[in-house]
Amino acid sequence: MSSSFHASTVDRLGAWIAQGNVMPGQSLKVEAALGEEFGVSRTVIREAIKTLVAKGLLEVGPKVGTRVLPVRNWNLFDPQVVGWLAAKGLPQSFVLDLLDLRRAIEPMAVRWACERATPEQIAGIQAAYVRLEASVADQVDYNVADQRFHEAVLAASHNQLIEQMLPALGALLAISFEVSSAVPGELGRTLPLHKDLADAIANRDSARGVWACMSLIENAGEVITRSRQPPLKISMKWLPVCDQRFKLAEGPFWDHTHQALYWVDIAGFRALRLNEGKVCFWQFNEPVSAFIPTHSGDALVTLASGVYRLDLDSPSSQPALRLLCAADPVAGNRANEARCDRHGRLWLGTMQNNLDDQGGDLPLERRSGGLFRIDGQASVTPLLAGQGIVNTLLWPADGASVLTADTLDGVIYRYPIHADHSLGERQLWAAEHPRGAPDGSAMDAQGFVWNARWGGGCLIRFAPDGSVDRVIELPVSHPTSCVFGGPQMSTLFVTSARPAEGALELDGYVIQAQLVNKNKELAMLSRHGIRSLCCAAVATAILGMSAGVSAADKVKIGFLVKQAEEPWFQTEWAFAEKAGQEHGFEVIKIAVPDGEKTLSAIDSLAANGAKGFVICPPDVSLGPSIVAKAKANDMKVMAVDDRFVDAKGKFMEDVPYLGMAAFEVGQKQGAAMATEAQNRKWDWKETYAIINTYNELDTGKKRTDGSVDALKKAGLPEDHILFAPQKTLDVPGSMDSTGAALPKLPAAAKNL
Structure with a gap:
């Protein structure tokens, strides 16, 4: 029996099962009948069945014969199995799980790629983007180029496990791209995000790279969800x-x-x-x-x-x-x-x-x-x-x-x-x-x-x-x-x-x-959406709403943060720079860990011709000094994240402030988690939620409090909410705290 003949029979029989010709729990025909239906010998069918048993589609046992297993038992990291399922038409639950997998793996891979990619790999990613850009007019060519682009990014992570998963991940990515790119106009709309991702890796800018990656994934999720729903x-x-x-x-x-x-x-x-x-x-x-x-x-x-x-x-x-x-x-x-x-x-x-x-x-x-x-x-x-x-x-x-x-x-x-x-x-x-x-x-x-x-x-x-x-x-x-x-x-x-x-x-x-x-x-203002609007609002407030600024002038705006090494502020800087590119102004980034450096930074901005600055101050009581220094240099100022207070401890209402309603944002996150559980028809008795916390930050505590409030209101039992304190505010810190909490869940628990 030739290997190609065997492979062909495996492919035909696997696709036939995936199409639903035999439902999970039901038994296949005897080997002789199957051989006659597929036009091959019993020996060929027997060997094909062995292969499908290895792929998780079938089990063979005494008295029951050869029985089809539920899809959850199939090897979904086998590209061939994924292809069979895709040909039938993937259920919504599979697509949602696929997006969750991308959210779990790709951002970390991008971060590692920014740190570890070799010059040759960076050149390969840039070349993959060029091919992607050239194929935007053809959906089929674009999907292939898109898959190659993301595979190049994953390979640049230099993670052995991800590299071994590349064939399976490539097949899964191909499905995601095929579904999301089927919407007219979607190819051109995501192209700039791919450019951002490629450039971020080339510039070793992990914050911008992770943002671009997450934006691509969330955009795919929105398109897939929309394409599967009637108006x-x-x-x-x-x-x-x-x-x-x-x-x-x-x-x-x-x-x-x-x-x-x-x-x-x-x-x-x-x-x-x-x-x-x-x-x-x-x-x-x-x-x-x-x-x-x-x-x-x-x-x-x-x-x-x-x-x-x-x-x-x-x-x-x-x-x-x-x-x-x-x-x-x-x-x-x-x-x-x-x-x-x-x-x-x-x-x-x-x-x-x-x-x-x-x-x-x-x-x-x-x-x-x-x-x-x-x-x-x-x-x-x-x-x-x-x-x-x-x-x-x-x-x-x-x-x-x-x-x-x-x-x-x-x-x-x-x-x-x-x-x-x-x-x-x-x-x-x-x-x-x-x-x-x-x-x-x-x-x-x-x-x-x-x-x-x-x-x-x-x-x-x-x-x-x-x-x-x-x-x-x-x-x-x-x-x-x-x-x-x-x-x-x-x-x-x-x-x-x-x-x-x-x-x-x-x-x-x-x-x-x-x-x-x-x-x-x-509820269309997702966490990413709110952050995007906030950055645009900062730019608009500084530049003005009308003809006060010429597009030909290169306006400079300072962005001062108290903990520049923290991922949160790195992300804010990345968004500010993106807003600057879109709105035509230059962002001057300065770390201000204490009061002395804050006031010195304002003088430095003035010397560089900045028109104003936004600041998350190291101490909110510096507000009066910051405002006085700004006025002395004829500069506009806006507080972000943390609000200025005066000598009496009261908020300085006359200073423009852009902050996050942390508790309400947390409520939205909790409500989204509850909605996801309901969409998947999870029983609250079997459902648990792991909440990552960082109570050292007031906004962080308010957000987790909001999430817990929304989950409890949705019906999740209070004792099904597990808190996982983070030691650091980066992605590894989140993964470490979640990993420590997972063993505390019951064996059959469904985890939000």
Whole structure:
């Protein structure tokens, strides 16, 4: 019997079993019958069965004959077995386990690769990325190149066990890539993360490498989960933010630093701000479409006659305005959509004016609108002409394109942004939908677009490839736009219009609803997402929200941390540098372990031309000294993680602060763990949770307290929660503490 003949029979018989032709617990036909069915001799079948017994698919015993075993007994690290299962279609539980395996192995392998990779291996990883980039247009070629890229990274870890597992891990990775890359547009979206990973290994930057690796894994998880779920329709509890009703509320903007909501009533000629429960307004004599605060303390307002700076201290009935520019030269047009990009430049969409002097409706008779970009020195660059009604202005994370809707066309377009900042050829991104026309939008931390549907009574959440992810029902018939806000960026604000006839009870109000915890399906701000938003918020707060900074200037911002050797701060630095690359500023990283070095570092930043700095201070009581030193050097300052206190021990409320709601973050983690257990149909009586703790840090203790609180509320018995104190805050410290706790679990325990 030739080896190839034997291998062929093993492959055919194994695939036949994996397809479910014989269920677990059932016996195979006798050898003679199987031989006849497969066209081979009894001897060949007998030898194939021996091989499948070794792979865990079969067992042979007296009286029961040859019986198929449950999948859990199969050797899932055998590439051939994995291939048989994949051909059938993998169950969700297998895919989730595969992602868990990647989370457990790949980040540590990346860290070791950053430390141990030889120059030849680094060159090999870079070459693998080049092949990956070249194959992005072909999914099959891309998947093969992706597998080779990750195998090269794993090999560079110089871990003997991982190297021996490479054939099996390669097969498992191939499945993960095949499933996640099947979503249109996904290949190009993950390419920059692969570049980050390759460059991090080349630069021996383990923090950045681990971040890129985890981002790739979590992105794959999101795509796989989304691809296996039909679009969802979800209802939420909506309430007005105030008792005022408007004809055409639009342009919501959230100021995270001051926890304030800005919006306009276009037809009422008003700009409004809600802060600490109080609504302020400024009345104009012409339509106003956007109201955006700047870091200078004033605000931008886009009126029909031009873009102005508004003095927020001026009276509501006599707003003090200073003309910035008149962007659109077409007579009879007015401003509509306006948003600032990551460089602080204002993008303005215009349309034919459809309002009379009293805010009444006028007919739309022409497509005379345009799209303009206003740079730091108030210079105007025309980008598009002949537009109907420009709505939605959003930039995906890579900054390589802009998404914008034309409500008259009923679709959302994508325009590539060239190196010279001009726009490329228009591409259809989201097609027409029966639920209304596209109006304004917001983008969440995962890159999904939440689009208000004019006349459709809903929001549609579009995936990054433009496919419909879900529909969110609204109690208003004509939503106009939306924005995320609140202390945890977990409140969704929606503006709406009030039609002349058939208005619903809440039409014309600005409404709000909570997304996190109360609606677990919409808890889209994962731990990574929150951190990404925090870094972006730091950049925005330092640079300003509007045309105060020219994109051509290289702004320098300091990032001072108290324990630079700790992985947490290494990760924060990595995110800050990523934000700097995206937003066009330079990050100056300085370790400040004590007060003397802190004050010296501020002087050093000033000497290097830094405009400001963010700091996690070694002692929060240094706050007054830090602020005084910053003012003396004419620098802006923001506290992160730890909040400044004054001489009386009270928080310095006037210093911008960006921190983590640690207990609430822990609750989200605990709720996610509970949801995962429920998805897997685990019995709480058999389920345990190992909680890694580091109580020396207040934020760490609050996070673990939050996780425990959520798990107990979900029904996990308190005595099923095991605490594993960490000696260090790095990944090995976490693995060591978890390893010490595992023997304490019952033999049949299911561990979260």
